[in-house]
Amino acid sequence: MDKKLYNLQRFLILQTKIYPQTTNAIPDAYAYAWYEECYPMFDEGVHQEYENNFKISRKQIEIISAYADSEWLAKRYYTFYQYEDHFAVRNGNSNGIDRISLTRAFRYMFLNNLFDNQFWDTLLKPTEHPTEASGITRGFNLSDIYLV
Numbered sequence: 001m002d003k004k005l006y007n008l009q010r011f012l013i014l015q016t017k018i019y020p021q022t023t024n025a026i027p028d029a030y031a032y033a034w035y036e037e038c039y040p041m042f043d044e045g046v047h048q049e050y051e052n053n054f055k056i057s058r059k060q061i062e063i064i065s066a067y068a069d070s071e072w073l074a075k076r077y078y079t080f081y082q083y084e085d086h087f088a089v090r091n092g093n094s095n096g097i098d099r100i101s102l103t104r105a106f107r108y109m110f111l112n113n114l115f116d117n118q119f120w121d122t123l124l125k126p127t128e129h130p131t132e133a134s135g136i137t138r139g140f141n142l143s144d145i146y147l148v
Contacts, residue, residue, distance in 0.1 A: 008055035009046060010034050011147065018142055028140035029111035033147050034103045041065070042112045063087075063095055064069045064105045065114075072115055077122035080106075080129035099130060107136045 016022045017031040033040035033047075037055040040047050041062065051058055067086070071078065078086075080102070087097040097105075110120060120137050123129065 002050070002119070003053055006050040010037075013045075014145055014147055018145055020091070029108055032111050032140060033100070033108050037043050038101075038104045042109070042114070053079070056104055057096075060097050060101055061094060061105055061108075064097060064102065065109060068106075068109070068115070068119075068137060072119050077119055079125050080133045081126075082124050083123070103110065103130075103133045103136060106133070110137050111140055113124065 013026060013034045017026040027043060030040050030043040031047055032038075033043065037053075039051065039054040039058040039061050040054060041058060042065075045051065047054075055079060064083075064087070068083070083106075084102060086101060087102060106123065109115065124134065124137060
C-alpha cells in the first residue's frame, strides 16, 4: 500500500508542476527529485513519509552531499570521474551509489543552487565526465517531465 500512495503522491506533485496555473507552487528542484525518484533532502514537503520508496535514498543523498560539501568548503574541487571513483563499489563502498545516482543527486543539488561555479565547472570539466552527466547544470525544463 505504501508504494501505491507514494506513486499517487508523485503523480500529484508532477501534475501540479506541469499544470500552467500551479507550476510555481512546486519548486523545480523538488519536481525534479520526485520525477527522478531522488530523495528531496533539501526541500520542505510531504516526502518524509515516503522516504523508503525513493530509488535514490536519503542516505545516499546525505553521503554524496556531505562529502561534496566538506571537500568544497576545503576548496578541493573534483571532476565527476573523481567523485565516481570515490563512491565506486569497487573501492570497497557498499552504499549503492552508481553513476546514475550520482548524476541525479548532483543535478538535484544544482537545481537547489548548492555550491559555486568553480565546483560545477570542475565537476563537468571536458573529458572528465560521462556524456550522461553533461546535463547536470542545464536549466530546468517542464518538457523533461513525462507523465504516462
